[in-house]
Amino acid sequence: MADTKQNKRIFSGIQPSGNLTLGNYLGALKNFPLLQNDYECYYCVVDLHTLTVRQDPEALRERSYSLIALYLAAGLDPEKNVLFLQSHVPQHAELSWILGCYTYMGELNRMTQFKDKSSRHADNINGGLYTYPVLMAADILLYQTDAVPIGQDQKQHLELARNIAERFNKIYGDTFVVPEPFIPKTGARVMSLQDPTKKMSKSDDNANNFVLITEDEASIMKKFKRAVTDSGSEIIFDEENKPGISNLINIYASIKGISREDVEKEFAAARYGDFKMAVGTAVCETLAPIKARYEELMKDKQYLESILRKNGEKARTVAGETLKDVYRKVGFIV
Ligand code: TYM
Numbered sequence: 001m002a003d004t005k006q007n008k009r010i011f012s013g014i015q016p017s018g019n020l021t022l023g024n025y026l027g028a029l030k031n032f033p034l035l036q037n038d039y040e041c042y043y044c045v046v047d048l049h050t051l052t053v054r055q056d057p058e059a060l061r062e063r064s065y066s067l068i069a070l071y072l073a074a075g076l077d078p079e080k081n082v083l084f085l086q087s088h089v090p091q092h093a094e095l096s097w098i099l100g101c102y103t104y105m106g107e108l109n110r111m112t113q114f115k116d117k118s119s120r121h122a123d124n125i126n127g128g129l130y131t132y133p134v135l136m137a138a139d140i141l142l143y144q145t146d147a148v149p150i151g152q153d154q155k156q157h158l159e160l161a162r163n164i165a166e167r168f169n170k171i172y173g174d175t176f177v178v179p180e181p182f183i184p185k186t187g188a189r190v191m192s193l194q195d196p197t198k199k200m201s202k203s204d205d206n207a208n209n210f211v212l213i214t215e216d217e218a219s220i221m222k223k224f225k226r227a228v229t230d231s232g233s234e235i236i237f238d239e240e241n242k243p244g245i246s247n248l249i250n251i252y253a254s255i256k257g258i259s260r261e262d263v264e265k266e267f268a269a270a271r272y273g274d275f276k277m278a279v280g281t282a283v284c285e286t287l288a289p290i291k292a293r294y295e296e297l298m299k300d301k302q303y304l305e306s307i308l309r310k311n312g313e314k315a316r317t318v319a320g321e322t323l324k325d326v327y328r329k330v331g332f333i334v
Contacts, residue, residue: 010039011145011179013046013086013136016063017053018202020070022211022283026187026254027151029213033075035149035182041081042143042315043071048086048093049136052129053121053203066294068304070213073293078307086139088312091319095138096131098326099164102171103134107160113153120203137161141176142319149182152189153199172329176322187254193227196243214291217284224248224280225273235267235275245272248279255282 012032014024035041045067050060064085071083086092108114111133118125140148140161148158158181165176190200192209200210211220230242237260239246249263256263267275297304327334 005040005144007038007040008146009143009177010035010041010147010149010182011044011140011143012042012149013044013049013139014067015046015049016060016067017050017055018063019212019214020067021190021200021202022213022251022287023151023190023200024202025074025213025287026190026251027153027184028149029070029074030187030254031149031182031184032071032081033077036077036080039147041076042145042318043076043081043083044086044139044315045071045084046086046136046139049132052117052126052132054124065301065304066298068308069294069297070290072297072307073290078311082311082314083307084311084315085308088308089142089315089319091142091316091323092135092138095142095319095323095326096135098330099138099141099168100131100134102167103131103137103160103164107163108133110156111160112156133157133160134164137164140179141165142322143315144177144318144322145179146177147180147182149184151187152183155181155183168326175325175329184254186250186260190251190254191243191247193223193247196228196247211283213287214294215287216291217288220284220287221277221280224276224283227276229272229276233272235270235272236264245275248276252279252282255279255286 012028014020014028020029032041032043045064047060047064068083072078076083108130114130114132117129121129136157137160141164150158158179162178165178169175169178192198192200192204193211194206194209202210204210208223208226211223227244227248229244232242235245235249236242237246237249249260253260253263267278270278324334
């Protein structure tokens with residue numbers, strides 16, 4: 001195994017396909033800095049993945065800088081973590097081709113995100129959308145990753161990456177570390193504020209459904225005030241019968257780092273309206289300093305650029321070792 005690492009490794013990625021939502025924050029980004037002292041962490045801006053849906057080139061470039069700035073603003077230390085762009089490391093695309101030859105169409109056909117995205121973009125069901133989970137497997141396996149911090153919606157993709165790794169290891173001997181998902185207890189699936197039966201998503205057409213990490217406070221408070229609640233008046237976690245309140249409990253628990261039961265106790269005597277305002281306030285308190293740091297960082301593109309260049313180099317070295325091992329094993333002349 002091309003595995004010269006000293007510490008356990010973490011890899012995760014976020015697409016620069018829109019402004020990040022509270023869902024991206026609670027499901028993924030918030031957990032990234034918590035790992036930086038105990039693991040060797042690779043956090044990637046997965047720009048290749050975004051082309052599965054049409055992008056405006058200038059906007060995509062800007063959002064890639066934006067996402068690196070958000071990684072930093074959320075507390076990731078650029079000296080401790082490898083923060084980089086996927087397109088700066090050609091090994092991702094190269095390994096993806098190889099792994100595609102070890103992935104069955106039956107497996108890709110089962111991916112719920114493919115089914116969901118192809119129904120939303122019926123005029124552009126392209127090959128990339130279909131093979132997207134293979135590229136994601138390549139992202140993870142290139143770095144001999146032990147754990148992948150992700151939200152619930154990426155669990156199926158991670159299971160596929162594990163299956164591909166195991167299959168490859170069985171044929172060629174130990175080549176890849178088989179990664180574990182790292183899914184938070186609360187905040188792993190933040191739902192839409194207006195329709196709590198569907199996931200909060202940065203590509204949603206209705207802006208009232210989501211809260212952005214960089215949104216201003218007045219607007220965040222307005223959205224929580226208008227958030228859909230359920231019949232009854234009790235603040236209890238019951239996803240089936242009270243999806244709206246359950247979503248708000250989940251958000252508050254995740255933001256405060258407490259359990260759902262603690263939230264129920266804290267608001268046992270509160271009314272829906274007061275609870276919604278408390279959740280909005282807690283969200284604003286957490287996001288405001290991140291937004292302020294983000295705005296500062298976006299003024300210094302040169303600094304962001306220097307991080308990308310330096311880290312791209314580091315990522316290419318590690319990824320190159322794995323790819324070389326794979327090339328040798330499958331029978332290429334290296
Ligand atoms: P993406 O860019 O859609 O989302 C980034 C991260 O945010 C999480 N997330 C959520 N968590 C809780 N509630 C929500 N409503 C919510 N919406 C999004 C996602 O689970 C994800 O962790 N395929 C990935 C990107 C990717 C990747 C990787 C991730 C590419 N390669 C390798 C990990 C490892 C995606 O589209 O995430």
